[in-house]
Amino acid sequence: MAICTVYTTHSLNSTCSISTPTKTNLGFHQRQVFFYSTSKKTSRRGSANSSEITCSVESKTVVIGLAADSGCGKSTFMRRLTSVFGGAAEPPKGGNPDSNTLISDMTTVICLDDYHSLDRTGRKEKGVTALDPRANNFDLMYEQVKALKEGIAVDKPIYNHVTGLLDPPELIKPPKILVIEGLHPMFLSTTQRKTFI
Ligand SMILES: Nc1ncnc2c1ncn2[C@@H]1O[C@H](COP(=O)(O)OP(=O)(O)OP(=O)(O)O)[C@@H](O)[C@H]1O
Numbered sequence: 495m496a497i498c499t500v501y502t503t504h505s506l507n508s509t510c511s512i513s514t515p516t517k518t519n520l521g522f523h524q525r526q527v528f529f530y531s532t533s534k535k536t537s538r539r540g541s542a543n544s545s546e547i548t549c550s551v552e553s554k555t556v557v558i559g560l561a562a563d564s565g566c567g568k569s570t571f572m573r574r575l576t577s578v579f580g581g582a583a584e585p586p587k588g589g590n591p592d593s594n595t596l597i598s599d600m601t602t603v604i605c606l607d608d609y610h611s612l613d614r615t616g617r618k619e620k621g622v623t624a625l626d627p628r629a630n631n632f633d634l635m636y637e638q639v640k641a642l643k644e645g646i647a648v649d650k651p652i653y654n655h656v657t658g659l660l661d662p663p664e665l666i667k668p669p670k671i672l673v674i675e676g677l678h679p680m681f682l683s684t685t686q687r688k689t690f691i
């Protein structure tokens with residue numbers, strides 16, 4: 495998983511340039527994307543007062559995970575972030591109108607609620623909430639994020655927040671930047687932890 499470094503975002507009205515690859519202190523070769531505000535202001539030291547974001551943009555999909563509880567502002571923050579990367583974020587065209595996915599020019603945001611293994615009734619019957627690992631299919635989440643990172647499209651399930659049901663899957667193609675937001679983006683099962691480590 496890669497982390498974008500966000501320095502400042504003064505303006506969403508940005509231009510963008512991509513620099514040559516550099517070596518990071520983690521040893522990865524990293525291409526940096528700079529977003530500049532169009533502001534003409536200069537700092538007290540006289541340098542251009544530009545906003546700057548850097549992010550590794552390899553040919554492989556960059557994955558950003560955002561974990562927070564329900565209602566913490568994940569969607570709001572992600573809408574802001576994807577607009578910085580460019581283009582309007584919209585649900586997949588011609589797909590399920592209740593899809594939780596947002597696609598823009600470079601970025602696809604997947605809501606991990608789609609990996610609930612129990613629908614609303616199922617959770618009620620079992621007496622668990624959506625936060626409970628038993629209410630989620632983390633194996634599928636892991637496999638699908640891994641596949642997207644490797645450039646393979648996946649049929650991702652949809653959890654329908656309107657009906658509380660699990661809807662038929664939607665096709666997700668590998669984007670340049672994949673954001674996974676939800677309750678447990680960093681969760682690995684015991685088996686996955688062993689494989690990962
Ligand atoms: N920085 C903020 N300051 C104050 N209110 C905020 C902030 N970010 C979001 N909100 C408000 O908090 C509410 C929840 O935000 P949002 O829907 O983005 O959260 P969420 O984590 O995606 O929720 P859920 O998991 O339920 O979808 C919204 O009404 C939103 O306008």
Ligand SMILES: O=C(CO)[C@H](O)[C@H](O)COP(=O)(O)O
Nearest residue numbers: 564607614624655658676677
């Ligand atoms: O947003 C959530 C978690 O991120 C919801 O709490 C969870 O998906 C259950 O949804 P619902 O209350 O619509 O059945």
